Amino acid sequence: MKVLTTAQMHQLEENSVKSGVTMEMLMENAGQAVADEAGRILEDIRQQQILILIGPGNNGGDGLVAARHLHDAGAKVFLYLFGQRPGRDPTLKPIRERRIKRIEAEKDDNLDELTKLLASVDTVIDALFGTGTTRPFSGLLLMVLDRVRRVKIKRPDVKTIALDIPSGLNADTGEADPGCLYVDNTITLAFPKPGLFKFPGAERVGEISVVDIGLPGFVEEKAGPEYLADEWAKSVLPERSPQANKGSFGKVLVLAGSINYIGAPYLACNGAMRVGAGLVTLAAIGRLQAILANKLTEVTYLPLPESRPWLIASEAIKMLFRQFEQYNVLLMGCGMGQNEAVVRLIRSILLSHPKAKTAKPKLPSLVLDADGLNALAGVPKWWDLMPEDAILTPHPGEMARLTGMTADEVQLDRMELTRKMAGEWHKTIVLKGAHTVIAAPDGRSQISHVANAGLASAGTGDVLAGAIAGLLAQGLNLFDAAAAGVYIHGMAGEAVKARLGDTGMIASDLLPELPVIIKQLKASRHSEEAE
CATH class of the missing domain: 3.40.1190.20 (Ribokinase)
Incomplete structure (x- = not known):
């Protein structure tokens, strides 16, 4: 499995769309895969209280799909929305139908609702921003992330999971915004990214999981280093004749x-x-x-x-x-x-x-x-x-x-x-x-x-x-x-x-x-x- 840069990932996504796989299908696959992997990490998600921080872009869309699947698997899911989702966002309709609680960050005075949720939830999933965001964090966003950080210090048993990459981590260079969370797990989509292994960002990603989202498997041989995984290690072990x-x-x-x-x-x-x-x-x-x-x-x-x-x-x-x-x-x-x-x-x-x-x-x-x-x-x-x-x-x-x-x-x-x-x-x-x-x-x-x-x-x-x-x-x-x-x-x-x-x-x-x-x-x- 190759380690791919942001540009290489975007090229793969474009190739996938050209071959007939829509972005909606990829988002559905991503959300399902993240929910499944979160279930593996948390072991038993029934009655788990899970707060998902939702951003305005594709990372947030993946988070909304994951929220639906986690809800259907028995978790009690709360959504904290940062920024406006697209007007006809197809990922929001199933959320409304399931009456999953949503809180808009801009309407949360003094972050009171967020504070109440953080006092009781078992898990926080960061689905704010993915590989496409490199701008510095400030204002309300920085306050939200800081609130999560402080709760993690007070309640170390709260599990923190990043969707694809922790928000504020540069997927190519490993540079990290001061607001970037130190998470327990990162569920990265399709292929690992270089920034997950480069410091200072590498110390913020926790345990890395790579999940399949249905992107085409062909990657040029010279695209980048391979991710050292058990499938490869199994294949090269020497045989031992009796x-x-x-x-x-x-x-x-x-x-x-x-x-x-x-x-x-x-x-x-x-x-x-x-x-x-x-x-x-x-x-x-x-x-x-x-x-x-x-x-x-x-x-x-x-x-x-x-x-x-x-x-x-x-x-x-x-x-x-x-x-x-x-x-x-x-x-x-x-x-x-x-x-x-x-x-x-x-x-x-x-x-x-x-x-x-x-x-x-x-x-x-x-x-x-x-x-x-x-x-x-x-x-x-x-x-x-x-x-x-x-x-x-x-x-x-x-x-x-x-x-x-x-x-x-x-x-x-x-x-x-x-x-x-x-x-x-x-x-x-x-x-x-x-x-x-x-x-x-x-x-x-x-x-x-x-x-x-x-x-x-x-x-x-x-x-x-x-x-x-x-x-x-x-x-x-x-x-x-x-x-x-x-x-x-x-x-x-x-x-x-x-x-x-x-x-x-x-x-x-x-x-x-x-x-x-x-x-x-x-x-x-x-x-x-x-x-």
């Missing part, structure tokens, strides 16, 4: 850890194992191996020599090159540190010198994280000196170092920057953070729906790097392994959040959830295949 052996599921060599980051190899190795890699080997100095051996009982070890306590000796490079041919994937960088010896080691493994007399042995497919990336920063045109068969997994700070930008500049347009650099560097890139972006050199890209504050803790990136490496070892291509790893990791985070909340989640909480998410995806896939 007759397989551990070699069938790939071998991962992990080069990670240092005196300051002893836990990083544990998390990365377990991430790879928990998504199904057949064999994981940790290449580490003996001191690190001795500490981890009691916890990492399933991995094998490649002991590396030390030059000084806790420093890998340069002789390790030859040892590693002799081992590489035995592995499908090399995961490198998690918690390795940035001392000069480590940087030299990483660069010696990754980078080829243009004037070298002999070629280096071929490396396995690469997953580079953390200090593996930091070691590249500052090397002129490093991307031309290393293999293209690589996945880079930077967070915004690491991406800033690789590009020479600031972290704030990286965050301005994460989607576009990731796609651009994947093409220039000829590497698959995973730009981590809220709504992680994945991009391939050929222009393909995906964006995750997950924005989970619980994942903003030390070590979760090590788990992700391991999961990506484990999937890559099982035969997925670079882009699919990266995107599937992001999806499974994100859903594992959502599962932990549902159980513990988003405070106090730690990276190791994710590990037992990874195979559970894969099991759920496979069960859903097999169920669909059986139908």
Whole structure:
């Protein structure tokens, strides 16, 4: 499913009308879909008191249709109308016939009626303005939204839902009017919009649902990034034959850890194992191996020599090159540190010198994280000196170092920057953070729906790097392994959040959830295949 701009959505709607689907039909489909999804979110809408804020345009029309369907499903619906609806608005007649209570904002002195409703309703649906409105809010409209905002603070149990986008959010840029609500859920129509994933607006949208409204399915391949969804993730999961052996599921060599980051190899190795890699080997100095051996009982070890306590000796490079041919994937960088010896080691493994007399042995497919990336920063045109068969997994700070930008500049347009650099560097890139972006050199890209504050803790990136490496070892291509790893990791985070909340989640909480998410995806896939 593509992420489409406002202009692309308007073009699709025009194409739909030309093909015989009227705007009235699309509005009916949208309202029905929103009502159905609201029912799923609220679980039981019978006798629920639902206030819908209705604007003067198409977003308000969708809200009126949704109001009818919610009323018919047993909810007690109230409408708060802002601005004049068109004189012959066909969506108003069914509202009158059902005697659904309507209040006009312009006639509500001191917003008294709104205040009374907000004191008792269970849910507020924002259907004021959609993708076509970008003007600043002021006056009565700002007062209405502020009243809703204050009630949400006093009564956090009141559910707030945005229809398509929260009013005041720019659907393309993510810019948000000061009056834009922070909602619990956004039910977006037909396709996700870029602004839902761009900050500051992204922090206002809550959980995103995408509903079908009957628009034609054809979208140009280069229209924009894909929305990373379970249907896609199910389709790329590797099969596992009952007759397989551990070699069938790939071998991962992990080069990670240092005196300051002893836990990083544990998390990365377990991430790879928990998504199904057949064999994981940790290449580490003996001191690190001795500490981890009691916890990492399933991995094998490649002991590396030390030059000084806790420093890998340069002789390790030859040892590693002799081992590489035995592995499908090399995961490198998690918690390795940035001392000069480590940087030299990483660069010696990754980078080829243009004037070298002999070629280096071929490396396995690469997953580079953390200090593996930091070691590249500052090397002129490093991307031309290393293999293209690589996945880079930077967070915004690491991406800033690789590009020479600031972290704030990286965050301005994460989607576009990731796609651009994947093409220039000829590497698959995973730009981590809220709504992680994945991009391939050929222009393909995906964006995750997950924005989970619980994942903003030390070590979760090590788990992700391991999961990506484990999937890559099982035969997925670079882009699919990266995107599937992001999806499974994100859903594992959502599962932990549902159980513990988003405070106090730690990276190791994710590990037992990874195979559970894969099991759920496979069960859903097999169920669909059986139908």
